[in-house]
Amino acid sequence: MAILPIITFPNKILRQKARKIKTIDGSIKRLSYDMIDTMNDAGGVGLAANQVGVLKRLIVVQIPEEEARIYINPEIIYREGSRMVEEGCLSVPGYVGTVERSIWVKFRALDLQSKMIRIKADSLLAQVLEHEVDHLNGILYMDHLAEHEKLRSISPEEYNSTIRPDQTTLQTDDVEHFHTHSQSEIKPQ
Numbered sequence: 001m002a003i004l005p006i007i008t009f010p011n012k013i014l015r016q017k018a019r020k021i022k023t024i025d026g027s028i029k030r031l032s033y034d035m036i037d038t039m040n041d042a043g044g045v046g047l048a049a050n051q052v053g054v055l056k057r058l059i060v061v062q063i064p065e066e067e068a069r070i071y072i073n074p075e076i077i078y079r080e081g082s083r084m085v086e087e088g089c090l091s092v093p094g095y096v097g098t099v100e101r102s103i104w105v106k107f108r109a110l111d112l113q114s115k116m117i118r119i120k121a122d123s124l125l126a127q128v129l130e131h132e133v134d135h136l137n138g139i140l141y142m143d144h145l146a147e148h149e150k151l152r153s154i155s156p157e158e159y160n161s162t163i164r165p166d167q168t169t170l171q172t173d174d175v176e177h178f179h180t181h182s183q184s185e186i187k188p189q
């Protein structure tokens with residue numbers, strides 16, 4: 001287990017497309033666990049391999065109060081609806097922006113045992129999956145900003161108290177969905 005350095009914008013690796021993983025071997029398992037440690041250390045809710053400098057299609061997700069998830073070769077196969085959410089990124093420290101995301105998504109990926117997982121996700125999980133799969137395709141959340149919108153810089157106080165990079169903040173419906181957590185407990189992606 002190790003905490004890996006997180007690559008930040010404008011490093012070119014964040015703009016490159018990650019490659020499909022053909023064999024899930026010991027090195028992929030180790031990378032997965034290191035990425036979970038790195039995400040948890042940074043207080044994130046998700047992390048893509050590009051963000052630690054590895055161009056492989058692997059993401060990890062940590063929804064508060066749930067077990068960390070590892071998804072290999074993840075794909076969003078269906079999206080429905082749209083909503084505006086405020087989002088940040090561990091690779092773009094100090095900023096947040098409002099972006100359009102789907103209401104829900106159908107998603108599939110392999111787990112560490114090469115078993116196909118299919119899930120239907122909404123709320124924070126859907127948002128994190130869209131954000132992290134974007135990373136694997138070299139897309140950053142700022143790319144989704146409407147033209148009239150700008151990234152908002154946040155103060156160190158705000159950064160430390162409620163918002164961190166690679167973070168999603170929750171909208172009202174999400175807060176209801178995760179009613180056991182206050183917004184300040186919600187950590188980044």
Ligand SMILES: [Zn+2]
Pocket residue numbers: 088089090091131135166189
């Ligand atoms: Zn991110």
